[in-house]
Amino acid sequence: MSTEPDSHVAHHNLAVLSTEDATIMDALLSRSEIRALVWKRLDGNHALVDTERIQLLIRRLKAIGHVPRFADSIPY
Amino acid sequence: MTTLPAYSGPVDGILRPTPDEVLRELMGVIEAALEKSIRLTKSGIPPKPLWAAINDRLLWQDSKSILYDWDEVDQVRFMYSLAVQLALVQPDDERLLTVGPGAEEFFLATPTRRSEMLLRAYYEVVDWDERCDARNDHGHRHNFGQTFRRDFLRQPYDLRRALVEALGRCPDDAWVRAADVAHHLTHSVPDLLISEDDDVPMTPPDEADPEVERLLEYWVILAARFGWLDLARTPVGLETRGERVLRLTPLGRVITGRQTVSYADEEATRERAKPFVIQPNNDIIFYRRDGDISDEYLLRRIAVDQSYAHWNIAVVTYHITPESLRRALETGTDPEVVEQRIIQRSRTDVPSTFRNLLRDARRQLGKITLTQGLSAVELGPVDADARARIEAAGFRSFGSTVVVPWRRWGEFTAALGEDVTEGFRYPSEEPLAKFAETTLELEWPVLPMIARDLLVALGVSGDPPSVEMSEKTVATLAKTGWTPKAVAEAIAPLVDGELPAWLRAEVD
Numbered sequence: 255m256s257t258e259p260d261s262h263v264a265h266h267n268l269a270v271l272s273t274e275d276a277t278i279m280d281a282l283l284s285r286s287e288i289r290a291l292v293w294k295r296l297d298g299n300h301a302l303v304d305t306e307r308i309q310l311l312i313r314r315l316k317a318i319g320h321v322p323r324f325a326d327s328i329p330y
Numbered sequence: 331m332t333t334l335p336a337y338s339g340p341v342d343g344i345l346r347p348t349p350d351e352v353l354r355e356l357m358g359v360i361e362a363a364l365e366k367s368i369r370l371t372k373s374g375i376p377p378k379p380l381w382a383a384i385n386d387r388l389l390w391q392d393s394k395s396i397l398y399d400w401d402e403v404d405q406v407r408f409m410y411s412l413a414v415q416l417a418l419v420q421p422d423d424e425r426l427l428t429v430g431p432g433a434e435e436f437f438l439a440t441p442t443r444r445s446e447m448l449l450r451a452y453y454e455v456v457d458w459d460e461r462c463d464a465r466n467d468h469g470h471r472h473n474f475g476q477t478f479r480r481d482f483l484r485q486p487y488d489l490r491r492a493l494v495e496a497l498g499r500c501p502d503d504a505w506v507r508a509a510d511v512a513h514h515l516t517h518s519v520p521d522l523l524i525s526e527d528d529d530v531p532m533t534p535p536d537e538a539d540p541e542v543e544r545l546l547e548y549w550v551i552l553a554a555r556f557g558w559l560d561l562a563r564t565p566v567g568l569e570t571r572g573e574r575v576l577r578l579t580p581l582g583r584v585i586t587g588r589q590t591v592s593y594a595d596e597e598a599t600r601e602r603a604k605p606f607v608i609q610p611n612n613d614i615i616f617y618r619r620d621g622d623i624s625d626e627y628l629l630r631r632i633a634v635d636q637s638y639a640h641w642n643i644a645v646v647t648y649h650i651t652p653e654s655l656r657r658a659l660e661t662g663t664d665p666e667v668v669e670q671r672i673i674q675r676s677r678t679d680v681p682s683t684f685r686n687l688l689r690d691a692r693r694q695l696g697k698i699t700l701t702q703g704l705s706a707v708e709l710g711p712v713d714a715d716a717r718a719r720i721e722a723a724g725f726r727s728f729g730s731t732v733v734v735p736w737r738r739w740g741e742f743t744a745a746l747g748e749d750v751t752e753g754f755r756y757p758s759e760e761p762l763a764k765f766a767e768t769t770l771e772l773e774w775p776v777l778p779m780i781a782r783d784l785l786v787a788l789g790v791s792g793d794p795p796s797v798e799m800s801e802k803t804v805a806t807l808a809k810t811g812w813t814p815k816a817v818a819e820a821i822a823p824l825v826d827g828e829l830p831a832w833l834r835a836e837v838d
Contacts, residue, residue: 261710262748265779266755267417269431269702270733278698284811290819294782296728302706302779304823305431306757307423312660315698323695324702326434326664328726328733 269308270328273299287314299330334496334514336504337575341562349445349557349581351389352409353623354641357437357630358387359413361638363427370425374759380427381406390555393469404465408458415451417703421757429631432736434662435703437627438671439737440596442584446740448556449585452490459486461523464548474545475523483521483528492519493549497558498586500578505562508574512538512546550576558582600624606672610681612650614672619644628671632658650684655691662702665692705734706779707742707750719745754778761826768830770821771796781820784812801832 273279276298282288283295291311294302303311315322362383370376378397384406385391396402413419417432436447461474461482475482482489496515500506515522516539520530523541533539553559559582563572583589605621608614616629630638632655633648659665668688673680709717709730717727723745726733734742743750753776754762762780763772770788772778772795777785787807790797797803804817812820818829818836829837 259708259710259751259776262712262746262750263708263710263753263776264705264750265708265753266705266736267420267431268704268706268733268756268779269700270704272699272701274697282698286811286813286816287819289811290816292783293779294731296731296733300728302782303700304756304780305417305702306420306823308431308700308702309428309661310423312700320698321660321694321696322698322700323659323692324434324662324664325699326438326667326701327735328701328704329699 267305268293269303269305270296271301271303271311271322272325272329274330275299282315282320285318288318300328332499332514333501334499334506334510336501337507337510337564338504340565341505341575342565342572343562345554345561346579347554347557347559347561349441349448349555350623352448352555352557353437353444355388355390355409356413356416356418357623357627359384359409360418360429360433361630362387363419364429368427370421370427372425374421375400376410376427380410384410392465396465396469404458404463404469407463408455411455411457412448412451414457415455416447429661431662431702433627434664434667435736438624438667440593440600441622442581442591442596443593443737443740445557445581445585447736449494450739452556453487456486459489460549460552461486461489461545472544472548474548475525475541480525480527483524483526484519488519489522492522493553494586497553497578497582498588500576500582502578502583502588505575505577507564508546508550508576509538509543511576512543515546516542547574550574553582558585601675604675604677606676607678608672608676608680608684610683612684612687614648614650616646616648617644618646625671628663628667631663632668650687652687652690655687656694659691659695665695703736705736705739707732707734707746708753712746712748716746716748719747751776756780757823761824761828763821763824764828765799765825765830768798768800769796770799770825778824780824784817784820787812804833 271292273282279295279299279301283292291307292301292303296302312322362380365383366379368377368380381397381403385397388405388409390405392403392405400407416436417430418436419427420430422428436444439447462471464472466472492515496511499514516533517535520533523545524530531539550559550561554561558579560577560579562575564575566572578586580589584591600622603620605617605625606614614629616625629648632650634651634654639646665688673685709732720727720732723741725742756779762774762778763770772790775793777790777795787810788797788799788803804814807817814833815836818833821833822829822837
C-alpha cells in the first residue's frame with residue numbers, strides 16, 4: 255500500500271536518531287537489536303525512533319561503543 | 331465576532347495571577363516521579379505513593395481524606411494528566427516513570443510558546459473532566475450539569491474550546507462580568523453540560539443557565555491560574571459579595587488569538603538576563619528574580635539531588651558534580667543548552683573548573699544524537715506555496731514527512747495553512763493492532779509510525795491495513811536484515827506485547 259496519506263496526518267511523541275553520515279546509520283541498522291527499535295528511516299542519516307524505549311536504545315548503543323548525546327534540534 | 335459588553339464600574343480586590351504556580355506544580359510532578367522508583371500499574375494508573383508525593387508539591391492540594399481512590403483525587407489527577415499529556419513524565423519499557431521527552435521542550439521554551447503548549451495539553455486531557463472531577467475547598471465534587479457518572483454529550487475538548495472561545499470575545503483592556511460570559515455560553519453552546527440522554531435545556535433568552543454560571547465561577551479560577559485572566563469583584567454590598575468580573579491578560583489575548591508576540595524577542599530578553607554566578611567549587615548561585623522557570627528546571631536537571639529551597643527564597647544554590655552532569659546529559663539534556671543557557675548567562679567570569687566539567691562530560695559523548703519532543707507530519711497532497719512556507723519557516727522535511735518540534739506546532743500549522751488530521755500519540759493507550767491467527771490486523775485506517783519500515787517491508791495493505799505474518803513470511807525478511815527476534819521486538823509495542831507464541835518465543 256502507499257504510505258502517503260490523502261490528508262496531512264500527525265504522529266506525536268517521537269524522537270529522531272541522527273548520525274554524522276549514512277554509513278554509520280547503515281552499520282547501526284545492520285544490527286538487529288538496534289533495528290528493532292528504529293521505526294522509520296527518514297533519509298541516509300536520520301531515523302524516527304520509539305521514545306518509550308529510548309533508554310533501552312541508549313543501553314544498546316553503549317553496548318556497541320556509541321554514547322549518544324541529546325540535541326535540542328536535529329543536526330546534520 | 332460579537333464582543334461581550336464591557337463592565338466599566340468600580341472593582342475590588344484585583345487578582346493578577348501568573349502561570350508560575352501551575353509551572354511549579356508541573357515541575358513538582360517530575361520531582362515526585364523521580365523521588366522514588368515509581369512503576370505504573372498495568373492499567374497505567376500511577377501507584378498511591380506517587381499521589382501523596384505529588385500532593386505534597388501542589389500549592390492547591392487535595393484533601394488528605396480523598397487520597398485513597400484515583401477517581402476521587404482532583405488536583406493530583408489534573409496535574410498528573412497535564413504532565414503526561416505534555417510528556418513531562420513517561421513510563422519506560424519497564425513501566426518505570428522517567429523524565430519524559432517533552433520536559434526539555436516544554437520548560438526551556440519561551441513563556442508564550444510554553445503557554446501555547448499548556449493550552450494544547452489542557453484541551454487534550456481526557457483523564458480528568460472539570461464537570462465531574464473538580465472539587466471545592468471541602469473536597470466535595472462540584473458536579474456541574476448534575477450528570478455525575480453519566481457520559482456527557484460533549485467531550486471535555488469541546489467544553490474547553492467553548493470556554494476559551496468565549497474568553498476570546500472579551501473586549502481588550504476591559505472588565506467583563508462572568509455572568510455575561512455565562513449568558514453567551516448558555517445560548518451559543520446550550521448542550522455543554524448535559525448527558526447523552528438529556529434534552530437541551532430551554533433557557534429564556536435574557537437569562538443564563540445557573541449550572542453554566544456555577545461552572546464559570548469555578549473555571550475562571552483555573553483560567554487565572556494558567557495566567558489568562560485577571561479577576562476581581564464588583565464592590566461588596568451590605569449583605570452580598572460582589573459579582574465576579576474578569577479581564578484578559580496579554581497572555582490571555584495571545585492564547586485566544588487576539589494578539590501575537592515575537593518569540594525571537596522573548597528569546598532575546600531571556601538571553602540578556604544574567605541570573606547566575608558560578609563558583610570555583612561548581613556551585614551555581616541562581617538569582618531567581620532575574621531568571622525564570624526554565625533556568626530553575628535546567629539547574630535541577632544538572633545538579634545533585636537535594637531538597638529544593640522554597641519558591642519564595644530569592645537566591646538559591648545548586649551544586650553540580652561530574653556524575654550529576656553526566657546523568658543529565660545521558661537522560662535528555664543537550665550540552666549546548668548548558669553552554670548557552672548557563673555559561674553564557676553568568677554575571678561573572680566562569681571558573682575554569684566548571685568549563686572543564688562540561689568539556690569532560692562532552693568528551694564522553696559520541697557523535698550519534700537523539701532529539702526528542704517531536705511530531706512527524708506525513709503530508710498528503712500539498713501545493714508548492716505551502717511547501718515553500720514550511721521550508722521558509724525552517725522545518726525539516728524528509729520527503730513527504732515533516733518533523734516538527736512541539737514548541738513550534740502552532741507555527742507549523744500556520745505555515746501549512748490547512749487542517750492536520752490527528753494520527754497517533756505514542757505510546758498509544760490502546761493496542762494499535764492485533765493478531766488474528768496468522769494475520770496482523772491494524773485497528774485504524776491510518777498506518778502508525780510504530781515499526782513503519784517493517785510494516786512496509788511486510789507489505790501491509792487494505793483498509794484497515796493487515797498482512798499475513800507467519801514464520802514463513804518473517805523468514806523471507808531475513809535477507810533484508812530483519813531477524814525473527816528483531817521483528818518480534820519491533821511489533822511488540824504495536825500489539826501491546828500480545829504476540830503469537832512463535833514470535834513471543836523470540837523475545838522471552
